[in-house]
Amino acid sequence: MKIDTNMTHLKVYKEVPMSYYKNIIHYYNQLFPLDQNKLDFVNTSQATQKILDIGCATGSLCHALYHLGHEVVGIDIDKKIIDQARGLGDNGPTFHALEMLNLEQHFETNSFDQILCFDNTIAHLPNEIAVGQFLKAMSKVLKDDGVFKCEVVNYDLVLAKGMLELPVIEIDGLILKRHQCLEQQCMECYTELVHNGEVEINCVPLFPVRYEQLEFLLIEAGFSKIKLFSDFKRNLPEGEQIYNIIEAWK
Numbered sequence: 001m002k003i004d005t006n007m008t009h010l011k012v013y014k015e016v017p018m019s020y021y022k023n024i025i026h027y028y029n030q031l032f033p034l035d036q037n038k039l040d041f042v043n044t045s046q047a048t049q050k051i052l053d054i055g056c057a058t059g060s061l062c063h064a065l066y067h068l069g070h071e072v073v074g075i076d077i078d079k080k081i082i083d084q085a086r087g088l089g090d091n092g093p094t095f096h097a098l099e100m101l102n103l104e105q106h107f108e109t110n111s112f113d114q115i116l117c118f119d120n121t122i123a124h125l126p127n128e129i130a131v132g133q134f135l136k137a138m139s140k141v142l143k144d145d146g147v148f149k150c151e152v153v154n155y156d157l158v159l160a161k162g163m164l165e166l167p168v169i170e171i172d173g174l175i176l177k178r179h180q181c182l183e184q185q186c187m188e189c190y191t192e193l194v195h196n197g198e199v200e201i202n203c204v205p206l207f208p209v210r211y212e213q214l215e216f217l218l219i220e221a222g223f224s225k226i227k228l229f230s231d232f233k234r235n236l237p238e239g240e241q242i243y244n245i246i247e248a249w250k
Helices: 005-021 025-031 036-042 060-067 079-086 128-141 155-161 211-220
Strands: 050-054 071-076 094-097 112-117 142-153 163-171 174-183 186-195 198-206 225-229 243-249
Touching (some): 071 079, 112 128, 128 142, 142 155
Antiparallel strands (some): 186 198, 225 243
16 A cells, blocks of 8 residues: 555644643743744834734734734644633734645735744644745745744754753743754654653654755745844854744745
8 A cells, every 4th residue: 555655744743733732831821931032023114014923822922013013813733722822812813723834725825024933833844845835835925025034943053963952941830841852863852841840741753954955945935035043133143053043035
């Protein structure tokens, strides 16, 4: 029997985000409060913009952008976390439980001034083909003068070292430890959450997309101007940064 590997990869992709949120969903806003530098990185226009946040989680960034006067849509594959986003109090942003592939089936062409894909969301896609498919679909729903903004782990660094320890988060009695490592040609993300003396461990597979891969795929998707930063303050990279922050214009 012939196995459709594309469908198998898609099934894995759809299951992964739910398992990623599994042990942190009830504490997400405590562990990951709104980053003012991230908000400033997005809020660069005095005019009202239409913004799509892909992998919006509980929607804190969406709500903040809405209160700054923007029209905001947030999507995430996990219905439970979208329900949390909808329950934050105001009816401004629109939220949908959607996967990130085939965006052109859900949104009109040339709809958005900005499209955001932060928090390493793009690495939850299964392979390079899926990343390319996502970027091409995303480009279709982005306006011709629009900008794509992305945050992804610096996998050039991770692959060179074999693993990466992310900063430990300690807040309100919660401790979250995270590390990514290469195991049998597959990148694994391990999380360890400690709460009230109990330890929950989770592991999800990720696709370690290198910067040069992403740059090439962005150009293929129609982007002509691409900038790389080491953080949301727009500092230039020096090679050892944990995250790559990317801005790309069509």
